[in-house]
Amino acid sequence: xxxxxxxxxxxxxxxxxxxxxxxxxxxxxxxxxxxxxxxxxxxxxxxxxxxxxxxxxxxxxxxxxxxxxxxxxxxxxxxxxxxxxxxxxxxxxxxxxxxxxxxxxxxxxxxxxxxxxxxxxxxxxxxxxxxxxxxxxxxxxxxxxxxxxxxxxxxxxxxxxxxxxxxxxxxxxxxxxxxxxxxxx
Amino acid sequence: xxxxxxxxxxxxxxxxxxxxxxxxxxxxxxxxxxxxxxxxxxxxxxxxxxxxxxxxxxxxxxxxxxxxxxxxxxxxxxxxxxxxxxxxxxxxxxxxxxxxxxxxxxxxxxxxxxxxxxxxxxxxxxxxxxxxxxxxxxxxxxxxxxxxxxxxxxxxxxxxxxxxxxxxxxxxxxxxxxxxxxxxxxxxxxxxxxxxxxxxxxxxxxxxxxxxxxxxxxxxxxxxxxxxxxxxxxxxxxxxxxxxxxxxxxxxxxxxxxxxxxxxxxxxxxxxxxxxxxxxxxxxxxxxxxxxxxxxxxxxxxxxxxxxxxxxxxxxxxxxxxxxxxxxxxxxxxxxxxxxxxxxxxxxxxxxxxxxxxxxxxxxxxxxxxxxxxxxxxxxxxxxxxxxxxxxxxxxxxxxxxxxxxxxxxxxxxxxxxxxxxxxxxxxxxxxxxxxxxxxxxxxxxxxxxxxxxxxxxxxxxxxxxxxxxxxxxxxxxxxxxxxxxxxxxxxxxxxxxxxxxxxxxxxxxxxxxxxxxxxxxxxxxxxxxxxxxxxxxxxxxxxxxxxxxxxxxxxxxxxxxxxxxxxxxxxxxxxxxxxxxxxxxxxxxxxxxxxxxxxxxxxxxxxxxxxxxxxxxxxxxxxxxxxxxxxxxxxxxxxxxxxxxxxxxxxxxxxxxxxxxxxxxxxxxxxxxxxxxxxxxxxxxxxxxxxxxxxxxxxxxxxxxxxxxxxxxxxxxxxxxxxxxxxxxxxxxxxxxxxxxxxxxxxxxxxxxxxxxxxxxxxxxxxxxxxxxxxxxxxxxxxxxx
Numbered sequence: 001x002x003x004x005x006x007x008x009x010x011x012x013x014x015x016x017x018x019x020x021x022x023x024x025x026x027x028x029x030x031x032x033x034x035x036x037x038x039x040x041x042x043x044x045x046x047x048x049x050x051x052x053x054x055x056x057x058x059x060x061x062x063x064x065x066x067x068x069x070x071x072x073x074x075x076x077x078x079x080x081x082x083x084x085x086x087x088x089x090x091x092x093x094x095x096x097x098x099x100x101x102x103x104x105x106x107x108x109x110x111x112x113x114x115x116x117x118x119x120x121x122x123x124x125x126x127x128x129x130x131x132x133x134x135x136x137x138x139x140x141x142x143x144x145x146x147x148x149x150x151x152x153x154x155x156x157x158x159x160x161x162x163x164x165x166x167x168x169x170x171x172x173x174x175x176x177x178x179x180x181x182x183x184x185x
Numbered sequence: 186x187x188x189x190x191x192x193x194x195x196x197x198x199x200x201x202x203x204x205x206x207x208x209x210x211x212x213x214x215x216x217x218x219x220x221x222x223x224x225x226x227x228x229x230x231x232x233x234x235x236x237x238x239x240x241x242x243x244x245x246x247x248x249x250x251x252x253x254x255x256x257x258x259x260x261x262x263x264x265x266x267x268x269x270x271x272x273x274x275x276x277x278x279x280x281x282x283x284x285x286x287x288x289x290x291x292x293x294x295x296x297x298x299x300x301x302x303x304x305x306x307x308x309x310x311x312x313x314x315x316x317x318x319x320x321x322x323x324x325x326x327x328x329x330x331x332x333x334x335x336x337x338x339x340x341x342x343x344x345x346x347x348x349x350x351x352x353x354x355x356x357x358x359x360x361x362x363x364x365x366x367x368x369x370x371x372x373x374x375x376x377x378x379x380x381x382x383x384x385x386x387x388x389x390x391x392x393x394x395x396x397x398x399x400x401x402x403x404x405x406x407x408x409x410x411x412x413x414x415x416x417x418x419x420x421x422x423x424x425x426x427x428x429x430x431x432x433x434x435x436x437x438x439x440x441x442x443x444x445x446x447x448x449x450x451x452x453x454x455x456x457x458x459x460x461x462x463x464x465x466x467x468x469x470x471x472x473x474x475x476x477x478x479x480x481x482x483x484x485x486x487x488x489x490x491x492x493x494x495x496x497x498x499x500x501x502x503x504x505x506x507x508x509x510x511x512x513x514x515x516x517x518x519x520x521x522x523x524x525x526x527x528x529x530x531x532x533x534x535x536x537x538x539x540x541x542x543x544x545x546x547x548x549x550x551x552x553x554x555x556x557x558x559x560x561x562x563x564x565x566x567x568x569x570x571x572x573x574x575x576x577x578x579x580x581x582x583x584x585x586x587x588x589x590x591x592x593x594x595x596x597x598x599x600x601x602x603x604x605x606x607x608x609x610x611x612x613x614x615x616x617x618x619x620x621x622x623x624x625x626x627x628x629x630x631x632x633x634x635x636x637x638x639x640x641x642x643x644x645x646x647x648x649x650x651x652x653x654x655x656x657x658x659x660x661x662x663x664x665x666x667x668x669x670x671x672x673x674x675x676x677x678x679x680x681x682x683x684x685x686x687x688x689x690x691x692x693x694x695x696x697x698x699x700x701x702x703x704x705x706x707x708x709x710x711x712x713x714x715x716x717x718x719x720x721x722x723x724x725x726x727x728x729x730x731x732x733x734x735x736x737x738x739x740x741x742x743x744x745x746x747x748x749x750x751x752x753x754x755x756x757x758x759x760x761x762x763x764x765x766x767x768x769x770x771x772x773x774x775x776x777x778x779x780x781x782x783x784x785x786x787x788x789x790x791x792x793x794x795x796x797x798x799x800x801x802x803x804x805x806x807x808x809x810x811x812x813x814x815x816x817x818x819x820x821x822x823x824x825x826x827x828x829x830x831x832x833x834x835x836x837x838x839x840x841x842x843x844x845x846x847x848x849x850x851x852x853x854x855x856x857x858x859x860x861x862x863x864x865x866x867x868x869x870x871x872x873x874x875x876x877x878x879x880x881x882x883x884x885x886x887x888x889x890x891x892x893x894x895x896x897x898x899x900x901x902x903x904x905x906x907x908x909x910x911x912x913x914x915x916x917x918x919x920x921x922x923x924x925x926x927x928x929x930x931x932x933x934x935x936x937x938x939x940x941x942x943x944x945x946x947x948x949x950x951x952x953x954x955x956x957x958x959x960x961x962x963x964x965x966x967x968x969x970x971x972x
Contacts, residue, residue, distance in 0.1 A: 011397050019352040020365050063587040064579060076361065083362035090362075092579065103359045109574070115277070122573065129577055130598075131591050142602050146569040153944055154951025160277055164574075170561045172836035173575040176433060180579050 009045070021090035022097075031089055031183050034058065035082050049079035060180050065128040069108045085183075092180040098169070101178050106164050116158040119144050265969070268962045287360060288336050336368075343372035423819060430586055431777070432593070433578065434829060435822065437839050438779050438786075439815070445790055446811040448547075452540055452797070453804040459536045460801050461494050463527055467505045485659050486740035486800075495740075497732040497799045498871035504528045530873035530883040534862070537798055541855060544794075548847040555840045562936045568693075572597060604691050620687075627683050631702050634679060638672045639709050646717040650725045666738075666745035669710055673788070674749050677703050677781055696780055700841075703784050708849055711791060714742075715857050719865055730871040732799045739796030740803060746789050747810045753785075754817060758825040777826040782818070783842050787850050794854035798861055 009032055017028050032045070039048040052071040061067040074080070074088040090096060091104045111121045122144045127135060151159055151167040159167075168174045264272070343351050351372060355365045420443065428436040471492065478489040492499060505527040576594055581587050612620075645668055654661040680702050689695045718735045726734055761775045793807040862881050867874040874880045884905075892902045908914050 011400055016366065016369070017362075020355055020362060020369060022356060059582050063582060063584050065577065065587075081363070083366070087362040090356075097357050100357055100359060105574070115275075125573060126598075129573070129591065130595050132595075139598065139602060142605070143569060143573070143598060146601075146605070147573055150567040151570045153947040154954065155948055156951050156955060167567055167570045168574060170559055171571060171575060172558050173571055176836065177575050177578045177580075182582075 017086055021086055022093045022095040023086065023090050027089065027093065027183070028086065031085060032082070034184050035085060037185065045082050049081050050085070052078060052080070055080050055085065058183065059185060060183050065131060066108055069111065073104060073107045089180070089183055092178065094179055094181070098175060099165075101175065102165050102168050103161075105168070105174075105178055106161050109164075116160055117164060118158040119148070122147055264958070264962050265965045267965050268958065271961065272958065287358060288332065288339050340368060340371045343368065348373075420815070427819070427822070428580070430589075431822065431827075432590070434779055434838075435777050438777075438782055439819070441783060441839070441842065442786060442811060442815055442818075445786060446808060446815070448544070449790075449793065449804045449807045449811065452544065453808065455536055455540055456797070456801045456804065459532050460500070463505065463532070464500050464529065465494050467501070467527075469499065469501050481659060484741070484744055485662050486737040486744075487659055487662065491733060491737070495800055495802045496736045497801075497873075498730045500533060500873045501529045502873045502875045528887070530877075531887050533873045534880060534883050537858070537862075540797070541794075541858060545851060545855065548843075548851055552840070552843045552847050555836075555843055559836055559840060562933055562940060569601065572601065600692060624687055627687050630683055631680060634676055635702075635706050635709055638676060638706065639713055642669060642672070642710055643713050643717070646714070646721070650721055653725075662737075663741060663745070666741045669714070669742070670745045670749040672710065673707060673746075673785075674753055676706055696838075700780050700784065700845075703781065704845065704849065707784065707788050708853070711788075711795075711853065715795070715853075719857070719860060723865055726868075728868075728870065730868050732868060732872055736796060736799030736803075739792055740800055740806065742792050743789065743796070743803065743806055743810065746785075746792065747814070750785055750789075750814065751817060754821045758821045762825040774825060774827040776829045777822055779829060779838075784845075787842070787846050790846065791850040791854055794851060795857050798858055 009029075014025060014028060017023070018025050021028070023031070035045060035048075035050070038050055038054050039045060052068070052075055055061065055071050055075075056067045061070060064070065070088070071080070072078075074084055074091075076084060080088075091100055106117070109117055109121060109125055111124045112118070123140050126140055126143055148157060148159070151163050153163050153166070154160075343354070346354070351369065355369055358365065420439075424436060424439060424443075427439055473492075475492060476488050482488045482490050486495070490496070494500075506525065572594075576590075576597070578590065581590060642665075645665060649665055677699075680699060684695065684699060689698070718738065722735060723731050725731075757778070758775055765773060765775065789807065789810070793803050796803045863879055865880075866878060867880055869875050874883060877883060877886070888902050888905045891898050
């Protein structure tokens with residue numbers, strides 16, 4: 001447990017973070033606390049980076065089936081600085097604008113990072129959602145076909161970002177589910 | 186025309202498909218490709234067909250047979266690495282992550298807006314966070330600027346905005362926070378000032394530290410107060426727990442309950458302030474000896490409660506606290522304390538009208554907002570896509586809750602696919618006829634049940650009129666509410682039984698049909714009761730206070746509804762769970778019936794709205810009832826139930842139920858109120874409208890009084906005569922509304938057509954793209970084979 005100095009964050013920094021993210025001051029300080037608990041002792045919080053494993057083990061992400069993708073999308077060079085964590089929390093916050101959420105959701109669901117959500121990505125999403133390996137092939141293929149027939153507009157067997165955005169736009173279910181409230185311990 | 190394709194060789198490993206997220210890969214290979222193509226076209230002269238000309242050694246394509254990329258989608262050819270390289274650098278794939286593209290897009294946006302001479306409308310940024318392809322000049326434009334230049338220009342543009350607008354723009358950009366900070370700092374502090382600021386920093390360090398310490402102390406105090414306040418918000422933790430354990434579908438029921446509770450409490454405030462409180466301060470003369478309080482009053486509402494502020498009959502029909510103009514015979518007229526006269530009938534009428542009007546407007550507004558959030562022109566819901574992408578709730582943080590989510594998701598997906606397969610199986614004519622016959626039979630049985638209940642309730646109510654209940658036997662008054670509540674409780678179970686006969690194609694349709702049937706039953710029963718009260722009771726109770734009686738009836742109905750809901754919870758959930766545990770040993774808990782419970786809430790709220798005119802304290806009873814119901818339902822849910830397995834799109838369903846609350850429920854209550862105010866003659870022995878022909882006449886009397894009062898308030902009678910009494914205005918407004926609605930329908934129709942055309946166009950573009958990719962691939966294959 002890190003024993004960094006408690007009131008390290010400058011008032012100006014707090015104001016700046018609050019202006020540039022969708023988080024409230026309360027939430028930023030809560031994330032600051034969590035960050036300090038994970039960082040090694042005696043260091044300034046702005047210089048410390050967390051590994052992807054450390055961030056994956058946060059209670060907010062622990063049971064999430066996409067936690068490795070979330071960590072990969074929001075980290076830089078496979079580590080998280082404090083600002084990276086804040087950026088991640090901002091996208092998942094309640095007040096974040098839908099376009100930002102859709103953008104990052106697309107990046108998270110694009111497993112093979114080819115800029116599209118293709119059939120392979122869809123199958124991996126379904127397997128992760130069900131968290132079991134004994135999912136029948138029929139179910140996977142049928143479901144993938146259905147999703148593509150609903151959302152794929154240009155018939156290339158992949159979902160581009162525009163198609164994904166079109167499918168998720170005006171869907172309060174998406175906004176409600178793509179939300180993480182609490183980042184503490 | 187010679188068509189040369191050369192992909193530059195790179196030392197990277199070939200086995201990995203190049204990712205568009207590598208910043209260096211952006212656009213370069215495509216741009217170079219096209220440049221080379223134009224060079225080679227000029228150099229090699231024109232030749233028909235595709236030709237592969239060997240170029241300089243450095244630009245020689247290497248398509249290594251060993252490095253075929255991974256298998257493509259089933260059925261599609263496996264593309265070579267070179268093809269994949271080109272595909273990976275397509276603009277549509279790379280633009281999302283290219284920092285330069287994002288920055289230049291935002292620069293273009295703000296520059297364009299400044300050219301138009303107005304501030305950027307930040308709310309009107311309909312386009313998403315990702316830049317659009319068209320507005321970005323690809324490198325085909327030889328004057329394309331470097332990223333740094335674009336960034337500097339963006340900073341200049343940002344400086345033209347106010348601070349809040351800058352922040353708003355920066356917040357929505359899909360860049361990392363560090364870059365946003367750089368942009369913000371550059372746009373806030375121009376470089377000239379920066380040096381001066383830094384010089385002052387050393388002097389201010391101890392002052393700023395002190396200031397910072399004080400501010401932080403205050404901040405912590407403020408946070409502590411805020412968290413204390415938020416802890417006072419009722420049920421926040423409970424609702425979070427319910428949502429985390431049972432999902433957002435069950436949570437929607439409890440949120441609806443909480444909304445109804447708050448709205449009833451708000452409804453109560455003007456009633457307390459303008460009607461109940463005032464009359465309680467000036468109690469009228471008692472009409473006779475007050476009956477003693479027996480416990481039965483809590484159920485029947487009669488007896489001790491009759492001559493209290495609870496019912497209509499208690500309220501005075503004159504102006505309270507009027508400075509007396511005619512001194513009583515003999516005595517001197519002493520002006521009492523509190524000299525403001527208060528016209529009770531007028532206050533009663535206006536308060537009732539005002540609360541119904543506000544409730545109506547609020548309901549319509551929230552319904553339209555909820556509808557607008559989820560309705561899309563010209564496209565269906567896309568349930569599979571939504572299930573895959575939206576069904577995992579990221580808020581869930583507990584392991585067992587996530588396991589439950591997975592189980593539910595699995596069941597949901599399996600059911601979805603099973604329905605699809607059922608639909609796909611070609612049904613014979615015989616099967617279709619059989620299905621139609623079964624559907625008709627079930628609907629016939631349901632309608633027959635409704636009719637039977639309606640006839641039964643009507644006969645029973647007539648019986649109650651023929652044989653009035655004696656004063657000692659007030660339990661007899663409870664029989665009608667009992668019968669109606671029993672019908673409301675048992676008939677839905679019958680419907681559920683009948684619904685197992687018909688097998689619907691989709692589970693959502695099943696829910697809709699069940700809701701429809703339930704709603705029909707409740708609406709018809711309430712309609713008959715309203716006719717019974719306003720039509721028959723008024724005649725039967727001539728000379729007595731019929732409003733009191735109707736108010737008491739509605740009180741009884743509300744109380745009975747509560748009792749039967751408790752019974753339903755007890756038997757439907759607790760006993761069912763015990764029985765199923767003993768019998769089936771499968772530990773299958775009963776599902777929480779969301780639709781049925783929501784309809785019950787709407788029914789209760791309709792009763793409250795119906796009764797508020799005759800029993801101004803009925804919202805208070807409803808508030809108490811909802812409070813108790815919350816705790817009972819929550820306890821029963823935690824102990825006995827499990828989350829429903831059927832898919833329940835929470836946002837969609839909450840729109841539906843809000844519509845149901847507005848349209849049949851509130852509209853019916855408003856119609857009842859209007860006919861009570863405009864058409865029925867109030868009783869002549871009690872209440873604020875004793876001497877008038879209709880309740881509405883109180884308003885007319887007041888307007889006549891105002892006309893006599895003088896020229897100062899002459900605009901009010903004018904407004905009354907020409908805007909309210911004159912029906913021309915109402916016709917005009919209705920005609921305008923109809924025209925607006927019709928125009929909107931036409932606009933939506935047009936949009937739907939355009940969307941169809943655009944979808945077809947996108948589909949055609951996709952075909953073109955596939956054609957080109959396949960051609961590209963065949964070119965490389967030919968080249969490889971010819972080596």
